[in-house]
Structure formats: structure tokens, C-alpha cells
Amino acid sequence: MGSSRRIECIFFSEFHPTLGPKITYQVPEEYISRELFDTVQVYIITKPELQNKLITVTAMDKKLIGCPVCIEHKKYSRNALLFNLGLVCNATTKTCALEPIVKKLSGYLTTLELESGFISNEESKQKLLPIMSTLLEELNATGACTLPIDESNTIHLKLIEQRKDPMIVQEYDVPVFTQNKDHFIKSQWDLTTQQILPYIDGYRHIQKISAEADVELNLVRIAVQNLLYYEVVTLVSIFQYSNVYCTTPKVQSLIDDKSIQEECLQYISKSGQRASLRDVFQLYCGLTPGTTVRDLCSRYAQQLQRVDERYFLLGIPALAVGHT
Numbered sequence: 001m002g003s004s005r006r007i008e009c010i011f012f013s014e015f016h017p018t019l020g021p022k023i024t025y026q027v028p029e030e031y032i033s034r035e036l037f038d039t040v041q042v043y044i045i046t047k048p049e050l051q052n053k054l055i056t057v058t059a060m061d062k063k064l065i066g067c068p069v070c071i072e073h074k075k076y077s078r079n080a081l082l083f084n085l086g087l088v089c090n091a092t093t094k095t096c097a098l099e100p101i102v103k104k105l106s107g108y109l110t111t112l113e114l115e116s117g118f119i120s121n122e123e124s125k126q127k128l129l130p131i132m133s134t135l136l137e138e139l140n141a142t143g144a145c146t147l148p149i150d151e152s153n154t155i156h157l158k159l160i161e162q163r164k165d166p167m168i169v170q171e172y173d174v175p176v177f178t179q180n181k182d183h184f185i186k187s188q189w190d191l192t193t194q195q196i197l198p199y200i201d202g203y204r205h206i207q208k209i210s211a212e213a214d215v216e217l218n219l220v221r222i223a224v225q226n227l228l229y230y231e232v233v234t235l236v237s238i239f240q241y242s243n244v245y246c247t248t249p250k251v252q253s254l255i256d257d258k259s260i261q262e263e264c265l266q267y268i269s270k271s272g273q274r275a276s277l278r279d280v281f282q283l284y285c286g287l288t289p290g291t292t293v294r295d296l297c298s299r300y301a302q303q304l305q306r307v308d309e310r311y312f313l314l315g316i317p318a319l320a321v322g323h324t
Contacts, residue, residue, distance in 0.1 A: 005097055005159065007140055008062075009088035010132040013037075013044045014119070017077035021045035024125075027132045032088060036060050044068065044084050051082075052106075054099050061091045065098055067106035071113060076120065083119055085109055085132075096162050101139070108155055116150070131155075166228035167235070169206060169221040175233040176202035176314055184232065193223045200224075202314045205238050239310050241294040245287045254281055268311040279303035283312060 009031040013023045021041045026032055036059060043050070043057045044066055051070040056063060066086030072079060085105050087098055112118035119125055131147060135157070138145040143159040169175075177184075177200060186194050192215060199209045206224060210217040227233045237243065253260050254277075261277055269275040283303050286296055293313065297304060304312075 005089075005093060005095070007087050007089060007098070007136055010136050011086055011088065012128050012132065013041075013066075013084045013086070015045045015082035025129045025132060027129070027136050032062075033060075036062060040064055044086065045082050054103055056095060056099070058091050063089045063091050063093055063095060065089070065095055065102050067102050069106050069110055071110065081113065081120055083109070085128075094162075097159050101157055101159065104157060105135075105155075108149075108153070112149065112153060115153075118149075163229055163231075166225050169225045169228065169235065171207040171210075171217060171221070172205050172238060173224075173235045174202060174205045174238055175200050175209075175224050175227065176236055178231060178234050190223070192219050193227065196220055196223055200233065202236070203239060203310065236314060239293075239313065241292065241297070243293050243313075244289065244291060245293070245313055246289060247284050247287050251281075251284050254284065267314075268307050270306055270308050273306040275306040280307065280312070283307065 009026055009028060011023050011026040011032055013021060016022050021037075021044060023032060023037055037044070039059045040057050043055050044064070046055070046068045048070065051068050054065070054067050056065045058064075064086055065088075066084045068082065068084045071081045073081070085102075087095075087102055089095060089098070109119060113120060116124070118127075127149075131149070134147055135145055135155075138147075139157065139159065145155065145157045147155040149155060181197075181200075184197075186197060189197070195215055196209055196213045199213045204212065206220055207217060209215075210220045213220070215223075224233065224235075228235070254264060255261075265275055265277065265280060268280065280303075283296070283300055286300055293309065297309060
């Protein structure tokens with residue numbers, strides 16, 4: 001797991017009938033000082049209005065995430081069992097991806113307690129320490145953990161990468177696949193997406209896809225926005241010969257990276273032909289401010305004999321060809 005989401009400590013806190021709130025276990029030991037715990041304990045073992053809710057609190061350069069649990073039953077001292085299994089990170093850590101982990105752990109422990117008295121039984125509660133050690137190690141190392149607790153209970157946890165919200169899709173935007181379309185399994189998408197996938201070719205804009213696929217426009221926009229979120233497609237402008245395109249310094253990767261060369265030449269060559277790297281690089285260098293596609297086609301007619309200018313201007317993401 002990246003350092004931006006690294007877990008520094010896992011702790012288990014509970015309410016003792018005579019001692020009050022305390023930390024029973026923490027990995028590593030003594031990571032949470034007495035001073036820090038005294039500062040935040042009201043957010044660890046909480047009042048009823050904050051129980052079973054995710055709570056994140058920052059204090060003394062640490063960020064603590066917990067989900068305080070209260071199980072009410074007359075068999076417990078004071079008729080309730082209060083506990084919290086939480087995580088500690090650096091104060092600057094982005095913890096959005098960790099919050100579902102904490103919520104799921106509280107659910108696991110609640111289920112274990114209700115089924116077998118796992119928390120209230122001192123002998124079984126001691127198993128928490130090695131469990132917490134494994135969780136800390138594996139979540140930091142791989143972002144995932146599968147840990148059997150007993151014959152009928154296994155902990156399954158995985159950190160899900162948080163992505164930024166994609167841009168709003170307009171009816172004039174043109175979606176283009178960021179990878180080979182054949183690599184995607186059609187059945188993994190919803191029915192609307194399955195219906196529009198054959199019409200995503202880098203030329204058809206959203207409105208045209210809607211008309212040809214016979215899918216309502218807003219549904220197409222939502223489906224493409226979902227594909228954007230998972231970085232399956234990117235958006236380009238409608239191809240016109242009056243457009244002006246420019247390359248960025250990333251076009252140098254076409255010379256430096258053999259895999260990009262092969263991908264690019266295969267992508268932009270006309271059917272049954274093979275463009276040369278020299279011609280293609282010369283064409284990309286010809287994309288200058290003020291030069292329209294029509295101008296480019298006139299100046300480099302010989303180089304374009306084996307190159308499809310529409311695919312050439314779509315390029316590949318690594319080349320960063322942009323419309324101005």
C-alpha cells in the first residue's frame with residue numbers, strides 16, 4: 001500500500017466496568033501514548049449518539065479512525081459491551097479508502113461476539129492480538145487480507161482505490177478506448193454499456209452513439225461517464241479537417257519507447273499497410289499552432305499514403321496529442 005494510506009497502528013479499545021475506557025491491545029505496542037488516548041477517548045468509547053458510526057479524529061499529529069460498537073444485553077456488566085477496533089495514521093494521511101475497512105472490522109467483531117462471545121470471553125479475546133498484527137502487515141504490504149478466525153468465520157478485507165469524479169460528458173464529446181477494445185469482457189458491464197460498446201470507435205460523438213445504438217441520450221452520457229471513471233475510455237473532440245492539433249513533449253516517447261512505437265504504428269496504419277516510424281514522427285512534428293488538419297494533409301500527402309489521418313490524430317494516450 002502506498003505511503004499516502006499507510007496504517008501506523010491498529011488498536012482495540014473497550015470499556016472496563018471498573019477502569020473505564022482503556023486500550024487493551026495495540027500493534028505496535030505503546031504506539032498510542034496515554035496522553036493521546038486521554039485526549040481522544042471520548043471519540044473512541046462514545047456516548048450512544050455516536051455509536052456504530054465512523055469517527056475520524058486528528059490529535060497530536062495522529063489521525064485515528066474508529067467505529068465504536070455497543071451491544072446491549074443483561075449478561076454484560078452495566079448491561080452493555082462497548083468496544084472499538086480502530087486504525088491510526090499520520091495526520092496528513094488520506095483515510096477515505098480506510099474507512100470501509102474500519103466499518104467492516106466492526107461488523108466482523110459484532111458478529112463474532114453475537115455468535116460466540118468472542119470479545120467478552122477473555123480467552124478468545126486474546127486471539128485479537130495476532131489478528132491485528134496480521135491485518136497491519138498485510139494491509140500495508142498488499143492492501144488486502146484474508147484471515148480465518150474460526151471454522152465458520154473468515155475476515156476478507158481489501159482497500160479500494162479512490163478515484164476522482166470524471167468530467168461531465170457532453171453530447172458532442174467523442175469517447176475513445178484507452179486500451180484495445182478486445183481486452184474488455186462485455187458481460188462485466190451493465191446492459192446499457194453493453195449496447196453502446198460497439199459504437200465507441202473514436203469518431204462517433206455521444207449524440208450519434210445514442211441515435212445509432214437506439215439508447216436514450218442521458219443514459220449514454222451516464223454509461224460513458226462510468227467508463228471514464230474506470231479509465232476505460234477518454235474523451236476527444238469531434239474530428240474535423242478545420243481542427244488544429246498540437247503535440248506535447250511526451251511525443252518524444254515515440255522515439256524512446258519501442259512498445260509505444262509498435263502500438264502507435266499498428267493503430268494508425270491503413271488496413272493492409274504498414275507506416276514507417278520516420279513518416280509518422282514527421283507528421284506528429286508537423287502539428288504546429290495554426291496548422292489545420294487540412295493543411296497537414298496537403299503538406300504531407302506522401303507520408304499519409306499509409307497513415308489513416310483520423311486514427312493518427314487520435315494517437316495513443318502516451319503521446320498526448322491535444323486539440324486546440
